[in-house]
Amino acid sequence: MSTDVWVGTWRPHRPKGPIxxxxxxxxxxxxxxxxxxxxxxxxxxxxxxAYSFGIRRLHLQDECxxxxxxxxxxxxxxxxxxxxxxxxxxxxxxxxMPFLTPGPGRYSPEKAGKWAYHSAPIYSLASRTKEFANDxxxxxxxxxxxxxxxxxxxxxxxxxxxxxxxxxxxxxxxEDLSKTPGPCNYRVVEPSVxxxxxxxxxxxxxNQLPGDNTQKPGPGAHSPEKYIQQRGQTFGxxxxxxxxxxxxxxxx
Numbered sequence: 001m002s003t004d005v006w007v008g009t010w011r012p013h014r015p016k017g018p019i020x021x022x023x024x025x026x027x028x029x030x031x032x033x034x035x036x037x038x039x040x041x042x043x044x045x046x047x048x049x050a051y052s053f054g055i056r057r058l059h060l061q062d063e064c065x066x067x068x069x070x071x072x073x074x075x076x077x078x079x080x081x082x083x084x085x086x087x088x089x090x091x092x093x094x095x096x097m098p099f100l101t102p103g104p105g106r107y108s109p110e111k112a113g114k115w116a117y118h119s120a121p122i123y124s125l126a127s128r129t130k131e132f133a134n135d136x137x138x139x140x141x142x143x144x145x146x147x148x149x150x151x152x153x154x155x156x157x158x159x160x161x162x163x164x165x166x167x168x169x170x171x172x173x174x175e176d177l178s179k180t181p182g183p184c185n186y187r188v189v190e191p192s193v194x195x196x197x198x199x200x201x202x203x204x205x206x207n208q209l210p211g212d213n214t215q216k217p218g219p220g221a222h223s224p225e226k227y228i229q230q231r232g233q234t235f236g237x238x239x240x241x242x243x244x245x246x247x248x249x250x251x252x
Contacts, residue, residue: 037050038050
């Protein structure tokens with residue numbers, strides 16, 4: 001007896017198409033469009049006409065007509081009231097008051113004055129009204145006439161005008177695209193750093209001259225007239241023994 005558990009040539013393999021038993025969904029029976037109702041109906045099937053009932057209208061707060069609750073008189077028809085004509089008797093009205101036209105003697109043309117005759121104009125001076133303080137009417141200086149020179153003259157032709165503008169920093173040849181610093185942005189280096197330093201001299205303040213600060217008497221402090229010379233002992237002059245005497249020629 002063979003030990004192979006498979007019978008025949010069939011062996012397990014991957015299915016070539018989907019099998020409904022392998023899926024838990026209800027299948028393709030719900031994918032078709034419905035044949036009931038108006039929306040989403042199957043276009044391949046005949047669709048009967050559909051009718052809808054209207055909604056209940058809102059109840060108005062105030063009724064615009066009294067309705068059949070009032071009793072209509074029996075003699076009232078669609079063309080008016082039915083029955084014999086009825087007449088009523090009233091009193092005679094009063095006559096109108098006649099128009100009292102005045103006669104020629106009632107007029108006084110001489111009192112008409114300026115209303116009937118030509119007269120010179122008459123002017124009166126009145127006080128300033130209270131509403132004048134609130135009057136915001138501009139004065140003559142508030143209006144400006146258009147200039148007679150320039151391009152803004154309304155009814156005159158003007159020559160072409162040109163304006164000079166400053167040099168633009170954007171889009172011109174002098175635009176700094178790399179944002180490089182200029183010459184003034186660098187610090188000036190002292191020449192003595194990279195060259196031979198020259199001698200430097202400084203000027204100081206004037207020094208005080210040396211001297212004696214003791215107080216000395218002046219000429220007015222001396223009094224020679226008060227000096228008395230006292231006679232005292234003196235030393236003689238030493239003479240040499242070898243010194244020749246002074247001989248002076250005596251004239252006879």
